Amino acid sequence: MQITNYYQILEIERDANAEDIKQAFRKLAKKYHPDKIDINYNPQQIENAKQMFREICNAYNVLHNEKRKSEYDRILQNIERSQEFNRSYYEKYDTLTQDYSKIELLFQALLHQNYETGISMYEQLCKGCEHKGKKWCIDDFFNYEDSRDCEFLIAEAYQNLGFSNGNSSVTERHRKIDLAMQIYESLLSAEGKRPCFKHFIKEVKDRLKRIYLYHFSADGYQQMCQIPLSKIHDLELPKRETAWMYKKIAEFYVEINLYPHARQVLLMAFELQPNLAGAKKICKTLNITNQQVVS
Numbered sequence: 001m002q003i004t005n006y007y008q009i010l011e012i013e014r015d016a017n018a019e020d021i022k023q024a025f026r027k028l029a030k031k032y033h034p035d036k037i038d039i040n041y042n043p044q045q046i047e048n049a050k051q052m053f054r055e056i057c058n059a060y061n062v063l064h065n066e067k068r069k070s071e072y073d074r075i076l077q078n079i080e081r082s083q084e085f086n087r088s089y090y091e092k093y094d095t096l097t098q099d100y101s102k103i104e105l106l107f108q109a110l111l112h113q114n115y116e117t118g119i120s121m122y123e124q125l126c127k128g129c130e131h132k133g134k135k136w137c138i139d140d141f142f143n144y145e146d147s148r149d150c151e152f153l154i155a156e157a158y159q160n161l162g163f164s165n166g167n168s169s170v171t172e173r174h175r176k177i178d179l180a181m182q183i184y185e186s187l188l189s190a191e192g193k194r195p196c197f198k199h200f201i202k203e204v205k206d207r208l209k210r211i212y213l214y215h216f217s218a219d220g221y222q223q224m225c226q227i228p229l230s231k232i233h234d235l236e237l238p239k240r241e242t243a244w245m246y247k248k249i250a251e252f253y254v255e256i257n258l259y260p261h262a263r264q265v266l267l268m269a270f271e272l273q274p275n276l277a278g279a280k281k282i283c284k285t286l287n288i289t290n291q292q293v294v295s
Helices: 006-010 018-032 043-063 066-095 099-111 115-131 144-162 170-193 198-214 218-222 230-234 239-255 259-272 280-286 290-294
Strands: none
Touching: 006 018, 006 043, 018 043, 043 066, 066 115, 099 115, 099 144, 115 144, 144 170, 144 198, 170 198, 170 218, 198 230, 198 239, 230 239, 239 259, 239 280, 259 280
């Protein structure tokens, strides 16, 4: 996350008092005010001066207001701490030569919810193995339990980045969501063969529920990434939860005017949960009667 440094714009120190802020603003405002712009400047210089004046005014509007300044200082400090944390991780990462040590550093980054840093390290490790002509596997470095723990954190990081409102494109966010889905599904498969993490299986399923429904949303539809309904069935959720998901998918199909698809999926929902709540409106839209639901 980036934030404009208003102190640098006003050319003052972080501990500047109210009078310092006012004097700095007046000095710079006189220099960059549109009425003071030299008529001999070229169009680009004039535009640059106007932009600088706008930034000076924005900085002053925040820093001269005690409440807004306090909130701004808090955000600025948090961002700087995060940036410093990331820098220190990358510095350590670049000095390490053994993959095992790098993975431990990756693990720590994810535990501290530094998702971008952790995923960057993870993808560097994967690329490094690809250059050597082999596939990177975390099980080569940790025992089974720690490997699954780390995979869970990697999937969590991809999911959070994928669903964040950052500057990434829709395509890039979908890539991250899709990778999170693949890792979560791998965890469920591993758990079925060698149970050891029953305590977080429900959490994995809850996250997959959200990801699967994303594939039946506007963004997911634009990316042509709908998944087979069998994935929802394979989660082995209670009938009530599966029926609710089918209803949500049916509602999406109605939004994009795919009424036959909506009807089919909604009837699947009613097969599982005949007394499905909140379905009156969509039943009316699809002209589904109580008799059809019961049958």
